[in-house]
Amino acid sequence: MGTGRERVDPPVAYECTAPAHQRGEAGPDKLTVHEGAWAFCPYGARSEGHEWKATGGVPLAMLRLAAAARQKEQVKSGVK
Numbered sequence: 001m002g003t004g005r006e007r008v009d010p011p012v013a014y015e016c017t018a019p020a021h022q023r024g025e026a027g028p029d030k031l032t033v034h035e036g037a038w039a040f041c042p043y044g045a046r047s048e049g050h051e052w053k054a055t056g057g058v059p060l061a062m063l064r065l066a067a068a069a070r071q072k073e074q075v076k077s078g079v080k
């Protein structure tokens, strides 16, 4: 508990909200730079057709959790 050396997640200024990008099956590169700030796409930074939404600066770990939760919901509701 509390080693004081936890990895610091960079705040992410943009999140991709393109419906086609919420599946999280693409490559490991989910972070890119948009307008000079970090941007997160759950599908992969190298894909095309992002729809960036300003987050106001959310830690990367939170975006990953939110994306995973969305993907679970899609599995539950049978979205393919």
Ligand SMILES: [Zn+2]
Pocket: 016, 017, 018, 021, 041, 042, 043, 044, 047, 049, 050, 051
């Ligand atoms: Zn995207």
